[in-house]
Amino acid sequence: MFDTALTANDFIFLAKGAWMTILVTIVSVIAGTVLGIVFGTFRYQVGPIWAAPLTFVLDIFRSIPLLIQLVLANAFLGTVLRLNLSGLTIACIVLSMYCAAYCAEIVRGGIEAVPTTTRRAARSLGLTWWQDMREIVLPLATRVALPSWIGLALGVMKDSALVYVVQVTELLRSTQILITRLQEPLLLLMICGAFYFVISFPLARFGGYLEKRWSHD
Amino acid sequence: MFNYTFQWKQAMARLPQMLDGALVTMQIALLSMLLGILLAVVLTMFRLSGIRVLAGFTKTWVEIARNTPALFQIYMAHFGVASLGIYLNPFLSLLVGITFNNAGYLAENFRGALKAIPDTQTRAARSLGLGAVGAFRHVVLPQMLRISFLPMTNQMVWAILMTSLGVTVGMNTDLYGVTQDLNALTFRTFELFAIAAVIFYVITKVITLGARLIAARLFRY
Numbered sequence: 001m002f003d004t005a006l007t008a009n010d011f012i013f014l015a016k017g018a019w020m021t022i023l024v025t026i027v028s029v030i031a032g033t034v035l036g037i038v039f040g041t042f043r044y045q046v047g048p049i050w051a052a053p054l055t056f057v058l059d060i061f062r063s064i065p066l067l068i069q070l071v072l073a074n075a076f077l078g079t080v081l082r083l084n085l086s087g088l089t090i091a092c093i094v095l096s097m098y099c100a101a102y103c104a105e106i107v108r109g110g111i112e113a114v115p116t117t118t119r120r121a122a123r124s125l126g127l128t129w130w131q132d133m134r135e136i137v138l139p140l141a142t143r144v145a146l147p148s149w150i151g152l153a154l155g156v157m158k159d160s161a162l163v164y165v166v167q168v169t170e171l172l173r174s175t176q177i178l179i180t181r182l183q184e185p186l187l188l189l190m191i192c193g194a195f196y197f198v199i200s201f202p203l204a205r206f207g208g209y210l211e212k213r214w215s216h217d
Numbered sequence: 218m219f220n221y222t223f224q225w226k227q228a229m230a231r232l233p234q235m236l237d238g239a240l241v242t243m244q245i246a247l248l249s250m251l252l253g254i255l256l257a258v259v260l261t262m263f264r265l266s267g268i269r270v271l272a273g274f275t276k277t278w279v280e281i282a283r284n285t286p287a288l289f290q291i292y293m294a295h296f297g298v299a300s301l302g303i304y305l306n307p308f309l310s311l312l313v314g315i316t317f318n319n320a321g322y323l324a325e326n327f328r329g330a331l332k333a334i335p336d337t338q339t340r341a342a343r344s345l346g347l348g349a350v351g352a353f354r355h356v357v358l359p360q361m362l363r364i365s366f367l368p369m370t371n372q373m374v375w376a377i378l379m380t381s382l383g384v385t386v387g388m389n390t391d392l393y394g395v396t397q398d399l400n401a402l403t404f405r406t407f408e409l410f411a412i413a414a415v416i417f418y419v420i421t422k423v424i425t426l427g428a429r430l431i432a433a434r435l436f437r438y
Contacts, residue, residue, distance in 0.1 A: 063374070063421040064414045065381035067393065072414060075407035080221045154284075161286035162382075172289060185296035193285050193293070200284035 005182050017174030018195055024088070024170060025157040028095035032156065033149070035096065036103020041133075043104060044111045061101035066162050069094050074166045091163035099156050106152060110145030111137055143214045150207035154200050171195060228408035231399050235409075238395030239416050245383070245391060246376040249312055253319025253376075254369070260324040261331070261361070262353060275324060282321020287379050290314045295386040308390075311383035315376055322372055323365070330364035331357070363436060370428040374421045381417075392416060 039058060043051040061069065073094045077083045114137050122132045164173035175192040179185045260278060263271035282290065291314030295305060298313075305313060334357055342352035362369075381393035388394045396413040400406050 060414075060418060064417040065378040065393065067381045067384075068410055068414050068417065072407065072410045075410065080219050080407055082220055158284075158286040161288045172286065172292070176292070179296060184300070185292075186300040189289070189293055189297045193281075193289055196285045196289065197281070201280060204284060 004184060004187060006178075006184070006187070010178055010182070013178065014171065014174055014191065017169055017171040020088075020168060020174075021157065021160055021170040021172075024091055024095060024160045024163055024168065025153070027092045028099050028160070029153045029156050031092070031096035032099025033103050035100035037107050039100060039104035040107025041111065044108050058101040058104055061098050066094070066098060066159050067165060069098065070162060070165050087163070087166040087168045090166045091160075091168050095156060095160060095163070098159070099152065102152050102155070103149070106145050106148045107141070109148075110141030113144040114140045147207045147211035147214070150203055150210070154203055154207075157200065158196065223408060224405050225408055227403060228405045228412055231403075231409065232412065234399065235392060235395055235413060235416060238390060238392035239420060241390045242377060242380045242392040243420065245308070245312055245315065245380050246373065249315040249319055250369075250373050250376050252312075252316045253323055253372070256316065256320035257323035257327055258358065260320060261327045262350075264324070264328065265331075265353065278317075279321045279324050282318050283325060287314065287318050288382050288385060290317050291382050291386055307383060307386045307388040310386050311380065311388050311391075314382075315379050318379065319372055319376055322375075323369065326365045326368040326372070327361055329368075330361045333364055334360050366428070366432055366436070370425060373424055373428070377417070377420055377424065 039054060043054060048055070070091065074087075074090050077085055077090060077093075118140070119132055119136060122136045123129075127135065160170060161172040163170055164176075169177070171192055175188050179188050182188065260275040264275045266272065291311060294313040294317070295307070295310035298305060298310075338356050339352050342356045343349070347355065380391050383391050384394045384397055389398050392413055396409050400409050403409070
């Protein structure tokens with residue numbers, strides 16, 4: 001039961017997949033967060049009516065499966081626009097938009113959680129809109145938004161397992177390739193699952209801790 | 218405008234097949250949701266039981282479900298379980314995978330909801346003569362389900378989206394699977410998947426709106 005055909009080379013192969021997972025996640029989360037902050041602030045600033053088109057577009061990213069988003073983006077950029085993009089680029093673009101759609105919601109929630117009176121006080125003390133945003137809203141909104149943002153980042157990492165459809169060999173895909181070759185699904189899947197768990201679990205715990213700590217003040 | 222000829226007609230001709238697929242998708246999502254809620258209630262009872270092993274079981278389930286990709290869970294249900302000698306067909310592995318995921322997330326939601334229900338209610342129910350299970354069933358459970366109605370709706374939408382992962386274990390009767398097969402047949406990738414995307418969008422919107430209507434009717438007071 002305990003003998004295995006797994007060699008050191010296979011581990012390197014898995015490590016490459018894991019690195020791909022991390023790379024896609026980091027790029028998408030950073031780009032998605034920047035976009036999400038812009039979108040979220042815009043939505044809050046212009047009100048529900050003028051932001052309706054943006055809300056609609058962002059809602060689409062949250063209402064259709066990521067798998068279909070990836071296939072559609074691949075088909076659209078590749079066959080319709082005839083752009084020669086790598087699978088990694090497409091994966092990062094789609095995941096960034098996916099992340100931005102959720103992040104905009106979190107950012108909006110964070111800004112809304114700052115009491116209007118506090119902001120009015122800041123403005124009447126002579127702070128500009130930008131100063132108010134940076135010195136008053138940012139610290140207060142971060143407290144509300146950070147725990148959910150951690151959840152979102154972990155969600156993007158887990159969902160990055162789907163980028164195999166655009167020919168990116170990330171961790172789960174490389175695991176599957178090895179399964180096909182070695183025929184030891186349980187062991188390989190355990191290794192793969194353990195990797196996701198080891199990254200996700202401590203961060204999720206940390207998010208829960210922040211949420212608990214920051215909600216009683 | 219584009220250097221590409223769209224063939225919407227060809228793709229639209231396949232719409233009936235895709236709608237059949239959408240029906241299967243909804244069936245799986247609904248079934249996994251019902252089973253998921255049942256399991257999550259059982260897991261929550263385990264957590265409240267005060268028995269270490271049972272509470273630990275719930276904890277392990279919830280953490281694995283929440284900290285690994287859904288696709289991994291479906292693989293596990295298909296390939297992982299198969300190496301133990303239990304062979305599930307694609308439909309069952311997809312169902313098991315999504316149900317596992319749903320139960321984990323819902324159990325966590327229920328835990329949040331329980332915090333909103335004062336402990337004194339259970340004690341009052343117990344001192345009125347209800348047993349531990351009776352107090353849970355008649356006093357805590359209805360409130361818990363009510364508080365977590367909105368998260369449950371979200372989870373239902375997630376379940377719909379997760380059914381698209383079934384294709385990785387060979388499922389070909391759900392919406393994504395059908396679209397994939399048609400794509401192999403006609404090579405109208407963009408058109409077919411755009412239609413599938415619209416169907417998914419409509420399904421999720423109908424669920425969200427329907428849930429809102431049901432909530433307005435159920436929680437009038």
